[in-house]
Amino acid sequence: MEEFRKEYLGSGITAFVSAEHTFGTDAVLLADFAAPKKRDRCCDLGTGCGIIPLLWCKGETGKILAVEISEKAAGQLCEAVKYNALEERIEVINSDLKDLRGKTEAGIYNLVTMNPPYTASGAGIISSSDADRIARHGTLCTFDDICRSASRLLNFSGRLCMCIRPERMCELFSVMQKNGIEPKRIKFVTKNHGRAPWLVLVEGRRGGKSGLTVEAELQVYDETGEYSPEMKEIYKDYLLEQR
Numbered sequence: 001m002e003e004f005r006k007e008y009l010g011s012g013i014t015a016f017v018s019a020e021h022t023f024g025t026d027a028v029l030l031a032d033f034a035a036p037k038k039r040d041r042c043c044d045l046g047t048g049c050g051i052i053p054l055l056w057c058k059g060e061t062g063k064i065l066a067v068e069i070s071e072k073a074a075g076q077l078c079e080a081v082k083y084n085a086l087e088e089r090i091e092v093i094n095s096d097l098k099d100l101r102g103k104t105e106a107g108i109y110n111l112v113t114m115n116p117p118y119t120a121s122g123a124g125i126i127s128s129s130d131a132d133r134i135a136r137h138g139t140l141c142t143f144d145d146i147c148r149s150a151s152r153l154l155n156f157s158g159r160l161c162m163c164i165r166p167e168r169m170c171e172l173f174s175v176m177q178k179n180g181i182e183p184k185r186i187k188f189v190t191k192n193h194g195r196a197p198w199l200v201l202v203e204g205r206r207g208g209k210s211g212l213t214v215e216a217e218l219q220v221y222d223e224t225g226e227y228s229p230e231m232k233e234i235y236k237d238y239l240l241e242q243r
Helices: 025-034 051-056 071-083 130-136 143-153 166-178 229-234 236-242
Strands: 005-010 013-017 042-045 064-068 090-094 109-114 154-164 181-190 199-206
Touching (some): 013 071, 025 051, 025 109, 025 199, 064 071, 143 154, 166 181, 229 236
Parallel strands (some): 042 109, 109 154
Antiparallel strands (some): 181 199
16 A cells, blocks of 8 residues: 555654545635534535545534545545544545446535646646646546536536636636636735735526625735735644644
8 A cells, every 4th residue: 555644744644645635725715604504515626635535524514525536535535434444434436537427326415626627628637647637637627527426416506616727717707607617716825925826716506696795815925925914814723733
């Protein structure tokens, strides 16, 4: 079995990361933005090492389905689930998100999330490794694949939350609406004050009415290069327990 490295997340939860399957700030921000309610039934598509479900388990979220196409990444998360004794909370399915019929029920989830490939298929310089190609380019799924799957999984008024590059926001909105998911909330993320956003967090609701809320921008670093107060709040227990 591939060797993994333990990454302590705080609140008694540990992730298993590897060179191929790790996580970044974007996934942490998406987990926080989605903020499942108590007892929400959740599904994280393209879960990778499972950072989003693991972070949610620091709270009182209901059962979580984690879907991952890579056998190695799914196995990695299974090891973390066992290590953290989360078998009653997280179910891992090694599957293509386009092929979930018969593997989970439709219309039962309150929340679906995905941190998708940031580059559209055929755009940009294609990465040489299989893992990078899947993670960074839309070679195995498109926005339409994601939204179609989410629309099937979500109950009425259930939420789909994603993080994308700002330049693809109009494309995502169009695809969401085509699949019966109305964009309802966005939050831009910038690294420093005065810089253009590098990320946008998006929430849509299945069957939702039109009307979009734009939340205050999140700044990752302050003028000294330290995490901003909002970022420190997001990373709070992790930072405290690393001291």
